Amino acid sequence: MREITVDVETWPIAGAFTISRGSKTQAEVITVTIREDGATGRGECVPYGRYGETVKDVAASIRVIGKAIADGMTRDELQRAMPRGAARNAVDCALWDLEAKQRGLPVWQIANLPEPQSLTTAYTLSLGEPNAMREAARKAAARPLLKLKLGGTGDDIARVAAVREGAPNATLIVDANEGWKADDVLPMAGELARFGVALIEQPLPAKDDEALRGLACPIPLCADESAHGLEGISRLAGLYQYINVKLDKTGGLTEALSVMRCARRRNLKVMVGCMVATSLAMAPAMLIAQGAEFVDLDGPLLLAKDRAHGISFEGSLMLPAERGLWG
Template sequence: MRDLSVEAQSWPITGAFTISRGAKTEARVVVARVTQNGLTGQGECVPYARYGETEQDVVAAIKMQQQALADGMTREELQRAMHRGAARNALDCALWDLEAKLAGRPAWELAGLTQPRALTTAYTLSLGSPDTMREAAAKAAHRPLLKLKLGHGGDEDVARVEAVREGAPRAALIVDANEGWKAGDVVPLAKELARLGVSLIEQPLPAKEDEALRGIESPVPLCADESAHGLEGMKRLVGLYDFINVKLDKTGGLTEALSVIRCAKLRKLRVMVGCMVSTSLAMAPAMLVAQQADYADLDGPLLLAQDRAPALHYDGSLVYPPERELWG
C-alpha cells in the first residue's frame, strides 16, 4: 500500500530572475511524496504558465493519481495515465526515488547508467540593461560557462552580449532569447554573436514560428527549448535546430527524458539539459540525464536565496551527483 502527499512550496530568489516574458522573485514548486513500507520517494516540479500550467492544476493532477498509486501503479503505467508536464515529472521522479530506496540500489544503477560524475553547469545572468549585465558578468567572471537571458533582438541584445563579454572575457557564452526574436533577426544577430564568441543560441523564435529556421545557415548553433518537449515532434526539429534543451518538467519526468536523450542522439541532435528555477530536489534526477549531454544548465539552486537540506554540492560551477539522502 502506498500513501501520497503533495505540497506547494515557495523558495525566495536572490534579487529577481528576469527573462523576456517577465520577472519573478520566488520559485514556486510542487513536491510529491510517495511512501511505501516506511520509505518515501520524492520529486519536485515547477508549474509553468508558458505551457498553461498552474500550481493548483498541478497539485490536483497529482492527487488524482492517489488511488492508482495505492494500487501499485508503475512508472510505465504513469506514462500512459498522465500527460507530459510538471505534474507527471514530480510523480515520476518520486517513483524513481522510492524504487531506489526499496531496492537498496542507486537510481542510476536501476536506470542502467554508469555512475554519475561531477559536471560543469552554466550560470544564468538575468535580462537587464547592458550596464547591469556587465556588472553581473564581472561578478561571475570566474565561472567557465555563462548563460545570458536576452530580450527582443536588435542592437540592444548585441549591446548586452558585448557588455557581458567585457565583464567576463574568458567565459564561454550561451544566449537564450526565450522566443523573443523575429525571423529576420536570426542570421544578422547570429553573425554579431559569433563575433563575440557565443557558443549557442537558445530558442530565438516563438515555437509556433520556428519553421522559419529551416534551411538557414546560422554561424552559431541553434537550440530548441520551448519547441522541444518529449518524444513526439522530435523528427520535425531536425533541420531547424542543432541542439535540444531537455528539461524534466517538459518531458514529464526522468523516464521520458532518458528516452528523449536516446532519440536525440539517433537523430544527430546534440543536447543541453536544463532546469527551471527550483531546488536541489529538482536538479538531482536531471543530473542523471545531464551525464549524456553536451551542456548542463543546472544552476537553479544557485539562483535561490536558500536551498533545501540536504542539497546538491556546488563548488563554483561544478555540481556533484546527489547523495541518496536527497534523491535516488
Template sequence: MREISVESERWPIAGAFTISRGSKTEAEVVTVTIREDGVTGRGECVPYGRYGETVKDVIASIKVIGQSISDGMTRDELQRAMHRGAARNAIDCALWDLEAKLTGEPVWKLAGVAEPQPLTTAYTLSLAAPDAMREAARAAASRPLLKLKLGGGGDDIDRVAAVREGAPGATLIVDANEGWKADDVLPLARELAKLGVALIEQPLPAKEDEALRGIDSPVPLCADESAHGIEGMIRLVGLYQYVNVKLDKTGGLTEALSVVRSAKRRKLGVMVGCMVATSLAMAPAAFIAQGADFVDLDGPLLLAKDRPHGIAYEGSLMMPPEKALWG
C-alpha cells in the same frame, strides 16, 4: 499500500530572475512524497505558465491520480495515464526515488546510465540593461560557462558585448526565450558569432520556428520551448542542432531518458536544463546530464537558500546528489 501526498512550497530567489516574459522573486514548486514500507520517495516540479500550468491545477492533477499511485501504478503505466508536464514529472521522479530506496540500488543503475560524476553547469545572468549585465558578468567572471537571458530588443547585441567585456574568458550561451523575429535570426547570429557565443536557445516562438529550416546560422541553434517529448524529435532535425531536455517538459525522468537517446540517434546535441528550483529538482536531471554537451542545472545557485542535503556546488562544478536528497 502506498501513501502519496502533495504540497506547494515557495523558495526565495536571491534578488530577481528576469527573462523576456517577465520577472519573479521566488520559485514556487510542487513536491510529491510517496511512502511505502517505511520508505519515502520524493519528486519536485515547477508548473510553467508558458504551457498553461498553474500550481493549483498541477496539485489537482496529482490528487486525481493519487489513488492509482497508491494502488501500485508503475512508471510505465504513469506515462500512458498522464500527459507530460510538471505533474507527471513530480510523480515520476518520486517513483524513481522510491524504487531506489526500496531496492537499495541507485537510480543510475536502475536507469542503465553512467554513474553520476561532477558536472560543469552554466550560470544564468538575468535579463537587464547592458551595464547591469556587464557588472553581473564581472561578478561571475570566474565561472567557465555563462547563460544570458535576452529580450528580443535592439539592445541584445549590446547586452552580449557587455557580458563579454565583463567575462572575457567565459563560454557564452544566449537564451532568447522566443523573443526574436525570423528576419533577425541570421543578422543577430552573425554578430553573436563575432562575440564568441557558443549556442543560441529558442530564438523564435515555437509556433514560428519552421522559419529556421535551412538557415545556415554561424552559431548553433537549440530548441527549448519547441522540444517536449519523444514524438516531436523528428521535426527538430533541420531546424536546430541541439535540444534542451527539461524534466518538467518531458514529464519526468522516464521520458527524458528516451528523449536523450532519440536526440543522439538523430545527431542532435543535448543540453540538459532546468527551471529555477531546489536541488530536489536538479538531482534527477543530473542523471541524464552525464555526457550532455551543455549542462544548465544552476537552479539552486539562484535561490536564497536550498533544501537540506542539497547538491554541493564548487563554483560552477556540480557534485552528484547525495542519496539523502534523491536517488
C-alpha cells in the same frame, strides 16, 4: 498500500530572475512524497505558465491520480495515464526514488546508466540593462559557462558586448526565450559570433520555428520551448542542432531517457536544462546530463537558500547528489 502527499512550496530567489516574458522573486515548486513500507520517495516539479500550467491545476492533477499511485501504479502505467508535463515529472521522479530506497540501489544502477560524475553547469544572468548585465558578468567572471537571458530588443547586442567585457574568458550561451523575429536570426547571429557565443537558445516563438529550416546560421541553434517529449523530435532535427531536455517538459526521468536516446539517433546534440528550483529537481536531471554537451542545472545557485542535503557546488562544478536527497 502507498501514501502520497502533495505540497506546494515557495523558495525565495536571490534577487530577481528576469527573462523576456517577465520577472519573479520566488520559485513555486510542487513536491510529491510517496511512502510505502517504511521507504520514502520524493520528486519536485515547477509548473510553467508558458505551457498553460498553474500551481493549483498541477497540484490538483497529481491529487486526482493519487489513488491510482496509492494502489500501486507503475512508472510505465504512469506514462499512459498522465500527459507529459510538470505533474507527471514530480510523480515519476518520486517513483524512481521510492524504488531506489526500497531496493537499496541508486537510481543510476536501476536505470543502467553510468555512475554520475561532477558536472560543470552554466550560470544564468537575468535579462537587464547592458550596464547591469556587465556588472553581473564581472561578479560571475570566474565561472566557465554563462547563459545570458536576452529580450528581443535592439539592446541585445549591447547586452552581449557588455557581458563579454565583464567576463572575457567565459563561454557564452544566449537565450532569447522566443523573443526574436525570423528576420533577426541571421543578422543577430552574425553579430553574436564576434563575441564568441557558442549557442543560441530558442530564438523564435515555437509556432514560427519552421523559418529556421535550412538556415545557414553561424552559431548552433537549440530548441527549448519547441522541444518537449518524444513527439516532434524528427522535425526538430531539420531546424535545430541542439535540444534542451528538461524533466518538467518530458514529464519525468522516464521519458527524458527515451528523448536522449532518440535525439542521439537524429544526430541532435543535447543541453540538459531546468526551471528555477531546488536540488531535489536537479538530482534526477544530473543523471541524463552526464552525456550532454551543455549542462544548465543552476537552479539552486539562483535561490537564496536550498533544501536540506542539497547538491554541493564548487563554483559552477556540481558534485553528485547525496542519496539522502534523491536517488
